[in-house]
Every structure is written in C-alpha cells, then in structure tokens.
Amino acid sequence: MVIMIGMHRLTVFVMAIQLAACTGEITSTVLPGDEAPAGGGPAPVGGGGSPDASSDPVGGGGGRPDASSDPVGGGGSNPDASVPVGGGGGSPDAGSPPVGGGGTTTGRGAYFPAGSWFYTDVSGASPSPSSAQVIGSLRNAGGWGNADRLQIDFSIDVLQADASAKRSFTTTADFFSPDCDHVPMPLPAGGNIEGESGYACTGNGDCHLIVSSPGEHRLYEMWRANVQGSTFFGGCLAVWDTSRAPTLNDGGRGLQCTSADAAGFPIAPLLFTADEVAAGEIPHAIRFILPNNRVRRGFAPPATHGTFTTGDAAAPFYGVHLRLRPDYPVDQLPSAGARVVARAMQRYGMYHADGGNIALTAQSDRHTTAKWAGLLGPRDLAALRVEDFQVIDHGAPVNLTLDCTRAPLSN
Numbered sequence: 001m002v003i004m005i006g007m008h009r010l011t012v013f014v015m016a017i018q019l020a021a022c023t024g025e026i027t028s029t030v031l032p033g034d035e036a037p038a039g040g041g042p043a044p045v046g047g048g049g050s051p052d053a054s055s056d057p058v059g060g061g062g063g064r065p066d067a068s069s070d071p072v073g074g075g076g077s078n079p080d081a082s083v084p085v086g087g088g089g090g091s092p093d094a095g096s097p098p099v100g101g102g103g104t105t106t107g108r109g110a111y112f113p114a115g116s117w118f119y120t121d122v123s124g125a126s127p128s129p130s131s132a133q134v135i136g137s138l139r140n141a142g143g144w145g146n147a148d149r150l151q152i153d154f155s156i157d158v159l160q161a162d163a164s165a166k167r168s169f170t171t172t173a174d175f176f177s178p179d180c181d182h183v184p185m186p187l188p189a190g191g192n193i194e195g196e197s198g199y200a201c202t203g204n205g206d207c208h209l210i211v212s213s214p215g216e217h218r219l220y221e222m223w224r225a226n227v228q229g230s231t232f233f234g235g236c237l238a239v240w241d242t243s244r245a246p247t248l249n250d251g252g253r254g255l256q257c258t259s260a261d262a263a264g265f266p267i268a269p270l271l272f273t274a275d276e277v278a279a280g281e282i283p284h285a286i287r288f289i290l291p292n293n294r295v296r297r298g299f300a301p302p303a304t305h306g307t308f309t310t311g312d313a314a315a316p317f318y319g320v321h322l323r324l325r326p327d328y329p330v331d332q333l334p335s336a337g338a339r340v341v342a343r344a345m346q347r348y349g350m351y352h353a354d355g356g357n358i359a360l361t362a363q364s365d366r367h368t369t370a371k372w373a374g375l376l377g378p379r380d381l382a383a384l385r386v387e388d389f390q391v392i393d394h395g396a397p398v399n400l401t402l403d404c405t406r407a408p409l410s411n
Helices: 009-021 131-141 272-280 336-347
Strands: 152-156 209-213 218-222 225-226 233-234 238-242 286-290 295-301 321-324 350-355 360-363 390-392
Touching: 009 209, 272 336, 286 336, 286 360, 321 336
Parallel strands: 152 360, 286 350
Antiparallel strands: 209 218, 218 238, 225 233, 321 350, 321 390
C-alpha cells in the first residue's frame, strides 16, 4: 500500500479510484509504467492525454496504479513493431558517422563517461541466490510478453541537438512533479519523436522524444511529446547530466523518482543501434520490458522507481538485471546481428525498464549510417527463453512509495 506520495499523485490516484468505482476498471488515468499501445488509435488531444478509455492504459515513465491489464504493444508507437524503421540494403561502413543535421546521431559512442553502470562487464558475476526462483516465476507467469516470444521493436530515435533555439513546453497530465523537469529542450531541425515522421504525436503511443546535447553535457528524454502547430506539449521530461558517470547505487535522479521510463533509467544508453551491430559489438547493457503482471512491486538498484505491478512473491522487481547464461550456444542464432546482441547480453546483460509486451528495444535506423534491413530482424532472437537468463543482484530491493526526492543536476 502506498503511504507516502506527493500531492499531485495523490490527486490523480484518488481520481483513478473514483473512476474505477463507476466503471469497474481504471483505464483513462495516465500514470506511466506501461508501454503505450502500438500505433493506431485516435490522436491525442492537446498534449497527448490518455486514449479512448476502452483501450489499455497508456504510459511509459512512472508509477501507474492500474496494473491489472497488460499493455498492448511494446517499445513504442511503431504501428508494426515487426517491421524495422528505415530501410536500405546491407550495412555501410559503421565507422563513418552520418553527416550533420539536427535530427541525426551517429548511433554509436557513449552518452556517459566510463564507469557508468550500463557499461559494466558482468560476464564473470555470480548469479543471485534467488535467480532460479525469479526465472521460475517468469516462466509460471507466461515468460516474456508477446505470447512468450522475444521480439525487437525498432521505433525509438535519438536526435542530436543543433543550433536551433530550445523550446519551452506546456505540461500535460503526463508530467509529474517533482520527478520531471520543466525546462526548455532542443527540438532539432528535421527531427522526430518515437514512431513518427515529425514531432506530432499522431499515433497515440509513448511518443518519446530523445535529444543528446553533448555541448552542454545534457541528455533530454521526454515521454509523450507532441508538437501541434506552434504549441509544444510535453509529458515527463528527464534531463540527465552526461558529465558524470551514474553508478549502481547513487540513486540516479532521485529515489522514488521516475524518468521517461518507469524504472527511472535513461533510455538512450540502453538502446542498441544498427551502427553498433554492424560494427560487431554492443558495448553496453540493453533495455527490456515485461508485462506488469510478471513483475513484483518495488524496485531494485540501479532502478529508482517502479509501478503498481502484480507479480507474485518470487517475481523480479522493477529494474531487474538479467544476463544471458554464459554457455548459451550463441552461434546457433539465425543471423550475425542476433549473435552480436546475444553476446552483449552475456557480457553486459539487460535491465528491466518499463511495462509492455515487446521485450527488446533497438534504436530506429532513421538517423544512423547502418540500416536494420539485412542486418537484424525483429524475431531473430525468438529462440531465447526466460530460462536462458540469470538474475544479477545489485542490492536490496526498495519498497515503492512514489515519494520522490530529486537529486539536483550537478552542473
């Protein structure tokens, strides 16, 4: 039971309970923590509020009281998560970054300094003593989402800040205080939000907007961005200081605080890219998601947040770190790209970041040099079962209170 919560969240939570009393379910209250439905649906009104109340809940960046129904889709608003965004044939030289442009990124390179937790090699770490029980709980609950098929969503982009002036945004019901940052952010020319060709959130998805700004040592990650005409609507914006290396137990942006993902993680450094895969190495951990009925309430370091999940007493906590077992026969996977991803899972593992069904999230190839076509397919890792993974423990779990205490940016 949540005992200490902020006033804003208390109000929303009470509204959710009132709605449940009338309808028997909580559907239109938007507290993040489930990935939004993939594609389709009505366009959001104003700042991208909740979709039709008859659909599954939308979310992706915080603590949702309703976790009774699994969200549709997975890592974003790509209407067909089985089709990689972009195109092109084989992979060009991954060592050559794309040319300029505010809406481009090299798709390679570290966002944060060495020593950050997502760059830590855990290939030699011992599994948690509870690893078998946690994996057993996942199996009993149905394994991965998506009919127990490990699939890749290719819809999230990472943009590079350019000389364009920053834009202020109008907050929506998807903005939570004090968790989120209400500051101007870059909108690079030629850029786009997740699953869209521009900055308008037309598909009613998570509509993540991610902009890297190395010149000011900032990473801007917004959930539920939506530019309609001259108005910029925004949900939760998490601004990260990329001059410092976040560690496993430093509390991130603050304990009990969400980000653009419900675990409180940054998104960009956990996305694997076509450029990385084409180069033959993913030098970091990977983002993954699970249906909320497979996750236990509470969160484990380095996560700083969770949501009202309904998994059993042996289920993984929010933020759980899974590593592909060292003896998994990687060479049996169907493509060279799949083997690159699997080796990263053996070396760095993958961290649970949010709720949803399409487990893995790769960066779109819209702004990268290499393209996914001919490199990696959405089901190339479908042979991997939950039993092929081990839990890596990083400390005692934390009870969920949603009583966010923000850590100030350090520069």
